[in-house]
Amino acid sequence: MPARRVSEGRNVAPRSRVGLAVVPGIGEYRHAVKRFVRDARVTKVLATSATVASMWNQLSSRQRCRIVGSIAGALCDRSDELIQACASPQRTDPVETITSELLPLCAALKFLGKRGAKILAPRRVGMSNRPAWLLGVHSVVHRVPLGTVLVLGTWNYPLLLPGVQVAQAIAAGNRVRLKPALGAQRASQILVECFHACGVPADQLVLLDSDTSAAVNAISEGVDLIVLTGAAETGRKVLESAAPTLSASIMELSGCDAVIVLPGADEQRLIAALRFGLSFNASATCIGPRRLLVQAANHEVLVERLTTVLAEMPPVIVHPAARRGVADLVAQALAAGAVDRLGRYDPMQLREQGAMYPLLLDRVTADHAIASADVFAPVLSVMGARDIDHAVDLVNACPYRLAASVFGPAAEATGVAERLDVGTVTINDLIAPTADPRLPFGGRGQSGFGVTRGPEGLLAMTAAKVISRRRGSLAPHLRPRAASDQEMLHGALQMLHGAGFQKRFAGLRRIVRSVKKT
Structure with missing residues (x-):
C-alpha cells in the first residue's frame, strides 16, 4: 500500500515522493521527508527540527530545484481543493482557476525543476577578455540566497502570482514568509502544504496571517527582500515601512493598460480579445485592457461593432475594495464629457452590490482621471489618437506602464511595440502570453519595479557573490x-x-x- 498523508480528515496520496526519488545524494533527507509525509504525528517534530533544516541547507541548487519541480504533482493531487478555495464572486468559473492559475503555476514549477540549476550555476570568468593588468586572476560569480524573503500575496490570483514567487525564492535557497491576501487564506494554506509535503521544511516556508499587521511585524523584524503584488498605494505604504531596515523590494503593482489599434488590424481578433480581457476573472486583472487607442478613420465603425458584442455580455461582481474608486472615476469621466455607449451602467448597483455590466466609455481624453488610473473593473475607455506617434505618447505618458497590446500587421506592430516604455507588450493578443514561465514580468513608473518569473525573476531572489583567486607570483600592485x-x-x-x-x-x-x- 502506498504511504498516505492525512489532510483535514481526508487521506491524500503524496505524489510528491516521485519528485524526491530523482534527487541524488540526499538519502537521509529523503528518508526524513518520507516519514514527514507518512506519519502525521511526527510532522511538527520533523518540520521544525534542526536536523531537517540543516539537511535542507546542505542541498545543492539542483536538488532544491528538483524538489520545487515535484510540487506540480502535489498541486495536481489537490487541484479540486484548490479550485474550490479560489472560488469567489470574482472567480465563478472553475476553468479560470485551471487556466489562469494551476496550469501556468505548474509549468513554472517544472521550468524551475529543469532549468533553475543552470540559471543559478556559478559563472566562471577566465582569460577571455581579461584586462592585461589582471594576468593570473581567475574569478567565479556565485548566486547566493538573500536570506529571508517576504511574499505579500494578492487576492485576484492567489495561486499563480505568490506561488511562483515563493517557488523561486525557495529554489534560490531563501527562507520565505508568505502573507496571503484577505480571502486567499485557504488557497495559500493548501499551497504551502504542498511545498511542505514535497520536502520543504516548515521553518523554510512559513504561512503568516492574512491581517495587515502580520506584514508590518515581519517587515519591522527585518527581512532581506519584500515581494509585493498589489495596488500602487499599497506599494507606497510597504516601501515606507521597509525604509528603516533598508529591505530590498520588488513591486509588482497596478496597471492601466492600453490597446493600440493600427490600420489593417484584424477587427474580429481585436474585439474577441477585448471581450476576453473585460470578462476574464471579472476583469480583476492588472494587465486587463483599460484604454483603447484608435485613430479617427477607424473610430466610429470599431466602436459600433464593439458595442454590439459587449452588449451581450453579462454583469460581473467587482471586488469590494475597488467599487468606490471605480464608481468615482466613472462619475468624473461622464461629467467631463465621456459617453456611456452601452447605456447599462448603474452607479448605485455598483456601489451597493458590486454588480457591473461591461462599460464602454467613449470620448475619453488624456486629462480624464480614468485615463491614468488603476481600474479593477470591466471598464474600457476609448481614446482618440491623431496618429501612431500620438498613441505612443499617450502610452508612455501614463504613470501606470505595466503592459500594453498592439493590434495590426506584424511588422508595423513590432515597430510600435519597441517604442513603448512598458514592461510587457503583446502583439495581436493580450494577457495570455504573460503566463509563459520563461518570461520575466514587471512594470515601469507607478506599476512598480523589479521582475518576478522567468530566469530574471529567479536571479532577483539571489545576490551576486564574487570569489577571485590570483595564481602565480606576478602581482605588480604589491611592489x-x-x-x-x-x-x-x-x-x-x-x-x-x-x-x-x-x-x-x-x-x-x-x-x-x-x-x-x-
Missing part, C-alpha cells in the same frame, strides 16, 4: 612605487584604449621610454 610608474602606466592606458592606431602606438613608445629610464 613599492617606482619613479617610472606614472609614465609606464600612462603609456599602457594609451596603448590599450587610445582612439586609433597612431595614439596606441604612441602609448607603446611611451612604455618603451619609461623602461629605458628604469
Whole structure:
C-alpha cells in the first residue's frame, strides 16, 4: 500500500515522493521527508527540527530545484481543493482557476525543476577578455540566497502570482514568509502544504496571517527582500515601512493598460480579445485592457461593432475594495464629457452590490482621471489618437506602464511595440502570453519595479557573490612605487584604449621610454 498523508480528515496520496526519488545524494533527507509525509504525528517534530533544516541547507541548487519541480504533482493531487478555495464572486468559473492559475503555476514549477540549476550555476570568468593588468586572476560569480524573503500575496490570483514567487525564492535557497491576501487564506494554506509535503521544511516556508499587521511585524523584524503584488498605494505604504531596515523590494503593482489599434488590424481578433480581457476573472486583472487607442478613420465603425458584442455580455461582481474608486472615476469621466455607449451602467448597483455590466466609455481624453488610473473593473475607455506617434505618447505618458497590446500587421506592430516604455507588450493578443514561465514580468513608473518569473525573476531572489583567486607570483600592485610608474602606466592606458592606431602606438613608445629610464 502506498504511504498516505492525512489532510483535514481526508487521506491524500503524496505524489510528491516521485519528485524526491530523482534527487541524488540526499538519502537521509529523503528518508526524513518520507516519514514527514507518512506519519502525521511526527510532522511538527520533523518540520521544525534542526536536523531537517540543516539537511535542507546542505542541498545543492539542483536538488532544491528538483524538489520545487515535484510540487506540480502535489498541486495536481489537490487541484479540486484548490479550485474550490479560489472560488469567489470574482472567480465563478472553475476553468479560470485551471487556466489562469494551476496550469501556468505548474509549468513554472517544472521550468524551475529543469532549468533553475543552470540559471543559478556559478559563472566562471577566465582569460577571455581579461584586462592585461589582471594576468593570473581567475574569478567565479556565485548566486547566493538573500536570506529571508517576504511574499505579500494578492487576492485576484492567489495561486499563480505568490506561488511562483515563493517557488523561486525557495529554489534560490531563501527562507520565505508568505502573507496571503484577505480571502486567499485557504488557497495559500493548501499551497504551502504542498511545498511542505514535497520536502520543504516548515521553518523554510512559513504561512503568516492574512491581517495587515502580520506584514508590518515581519517587515519591522527585518527581512532581506519584500515581494509585493498589489495596488500602487499599497506599494507606497510597504516601501515606507521597509525604509528603516533598508529591505530590498520588488513591486509588482497596478496597471492601466492600453490597446493600440493600427490600420489593417484584424477587427474580429481585436474585439474577441477585448471581450476576453473585460470578462476574464471579472476583469480583476492588472494587465486587463483599460484604454483603447484608435485613430479617427477607424473610430466610429470599431466602436459600433464593439458595442454590439459587449452588449451581450453579462454583469460581473467587482471586488469590494475597488467599487468606490471605480464608481468615482466613472462619475468624473461622464461629467467631463465621456459617453456611456452601452447605456447599462448603474452607479448605485455598483456601489451597493458590486454588480457591473461591461462599460464602454467613449470620448475619453488624456486629462480624464480614468485615463491614468488603476481600474479593477470591466471598464474600457476609448481614446482618440491623431496618429501612431500620438498613441505612443499617450502610452508612455501614463504613470501606470505595466503592459500594453498592439493590434495590426506584424511588422508595423513590432515597430510600435519597441517604442513603448512598458514592461510587457503583446502583439495581436493580450494577457495570455504573460503566463509563459520563461518570461520575466514587471512594470515601469507607478506599476512598480523589479521582475518576478522567468530566469530574471529567479536571479532577483539571489545576490551576486564574487570569489577571485590570483595564481602565480606576478602581482605588480604589491611592489613599492617606482619613479617610472606614472609614465609606464600612462603609456599602457594609451596603448590599450587610445582612439586609433597612431595614439596606441604612441602609448607603446611611451612604455618603451619609461623602461629605458628604469
